[in-house]
Amino acid sequence: MIGYGRGTAELERDMGDPVLLRRFAAWLQPGPSAEDGERSVFFKDGVIVLDTNVLLSLYEYTETSRQEVLSALEQTAGRLWMPYQVGLEFVRGRRSTLESRKRALADAASEVNKKLMAARKAIVEAKNVVCAQLDKYARAQEEIAALDSLVADSDVDAHLDVYRHEFKRHLDMLKADHGLALNSADAEDPILPRIAKLYGEGVGEQPDDDVLRRRLEEATGFRFPNKIPPGFADSGKDTPLKSAGDFLLWAELIEHVRQLPPDGRRVLFVSNDTKEDWYEQGSGSSSSRPWPSLVDELRRRAQADLRIETPPHFFGGIREFLDAELAADTYAEIERVSEAFEVKVPDTRLVVTQETAPHLDPPEGLAHAAYRSAGLTSSTVRSAAEAASPPWRLFQWWLIGVTAQLGRRAAGEAEPAVSIAAASRSSGPPSGDWVPGTALSPDEWLHRDSSWIAPWFMDLLASAPQTDRALLRRLAAQQAESNRRSGI
Structure with a gap:
């Protein structure tokens, strides 16, 4: 052991090894x-x-x-x-750190739901391929009807719900096994x-x-x-x-x-x-x-x-x-x-919320890409998706987030995460200014008695042409159902 407190030169004179070996000992040792x-x-x-x-x-x-x-x-x-x-x-x-865990679990639940929705779509499309061949080469209407009945939306959803509930159960177990409330980073942090x-x-x-x-x-x-x-x-x-x-x-x-x-x-x-x-x-x-x-x-x-x-x-x-x-x-x-533990690449991804969205400009072209992927066509809604003004940023960010969440488009690697909903399936409103689903007519909105709609989204629907209004309602309803099933 080195006798600390003496100068380096004095120590080196008292040691038997050549100066080169002593002076660079830290580099010559294997560690x-x-x-x-x-x-x-x-x-x-x-x-x-x-x-x-x-x-x-x-x-x-x-x-x-x-x-x-x-x-x-x-x-x-x-x-x-x-x-x-x-x-x-x-x-x-x-x-x-806690928010990163919360976001990872929420993203996992959302991703699972997205995959199951894609599976549902693939099953229906596969059935359509078979039915087209039956109709073209056999005119087998009875068999076509049987397949339509077998792959009815309710039956597909019932089968997929078995997987959905089991996947959700495991994600919920992860939340419970953590042993910490995901908002416990304040004074009550144990x-x-x-x-x-x-x-x-x-x-x-x-x-x-x-x-x-x-x-x-x-x-x-x-x-x-x-x-x-x-x-x-x-x-x-x-x-x-x-x-x-x-x-x-x-x-x-x-x-x-x-x-x-x-x-x-x-x-x-x-x-x-x-x-x-x-x-x-x-x-x-x-x-x-x-x-x-x-x-x-x-x-x-x-x-x-x-x-x-x-x-x-x-x-x-x-x-x-x-x-x-x-x-x-x-x-x-x-x-x-x-x-x-992400030391090398810490998770610093921006999460855009309803509070921060009006103050943030989306990356150039991203809102327009979301507009196209949603199938929207009207110039009125396109102008809202491209307007460089705070009143429309909330809509732009929601459109960016919902099209990625529902699999309408692939989110870019550096794209901010978005946590904004236009509607909610819940017993109570997310905040006091949300309006009940009964504000829309029965032919416009399902689950009217168990839904709440954001006021900004009601304003958007009022200004959108009929064709795009129907698409926007469908996106909001699908997102609300996706969030409900994912427990978000």
Whole structure:
């Protein structure tokens, strides 16, 4: 073990190895491994720093696994330290993590319903192909009638409902097994107080403005252009502050460790992030390793040893060295969440809602593409779909969202998600200004007694020509039924 507190040159003179081997030791070593004989001391005596993504992963576990993971972390209490940057990202990221899960489950339910609607359409089209051949070559009207009866809409829906209900049951089980209400990211969040108790006073203080500014300048002006880890892979984010999050964490860590007693300084850093700005990417069959320059920098600037691990390795170490109890199922879930946690490509997709739609211009040409895919034809509705004014943006975004939801067109990879409905099948209105379905005549709207219609959509119907009005009503009714079946 290096006798910290002495200068690098003095240490090198006292060691027997040639200077070249000593000076570049971090680069010449293969990197830490699970079999490293000194690994246990990082768990028993080191400062343990969990990256933001490790803390946010707690919102991804099932209830049973979450409790075991938190209990395992309690074995490290007293040696956990949270940089201010991690704390800031954690308290700000809880809601988006839960919203991402909520959106994933809602998207899955919507996608299942879309696939079943496509299957229904395919069955009817397949029947029509057979009936056309029977009519053309056999004039077999009796057989045609029998097939029409076999593939009547009600019968097809009844058969598909068996699958629909079973698929929905499994998605509902996922929601229940999560153990967290999907709106629990506020003060009643049960995870937050457990984390706060784990860390106690071990949370970094907010850096002064001049310190923050100096670190930002170092990151964006020197380190990132030269690809000096960590954090350079995030340099393309929309602001320097967001780009520099990993480096700000790193700078805080170095400053904190420098203030610790000099003997036996060790840091165990745990993160799901294995991008190229933390790990030296291997070539061919070679595996990647944490950048030796990170090990070297912490030794040089804080006279401390560094070890970097992913959550599966870290919790395996807690189980091995600190005698924490982790069931095999829990450990398997740790691996699954670690692999699935989107560190490399975080989900930052915009979700357009009824509140935000009037203030957002759709991507150029997207509303017109939705207009065409819906089969609309009137110049009046086309003008509304292309108008560059706030009153029509809500309609434009709804048309974009509903045509993608119902499979009328394929949504683009970078296309914003849309959460806007024109009608609802429910016992009560989504909000006080929605009007009951009885506002439309029986020949215009089914399920009049169990439907609610958005006021903006009623205004749109009033101004649309008859042909397009019928198409718009059909889209709204199909969306309402799709949302009802998906539990949205």
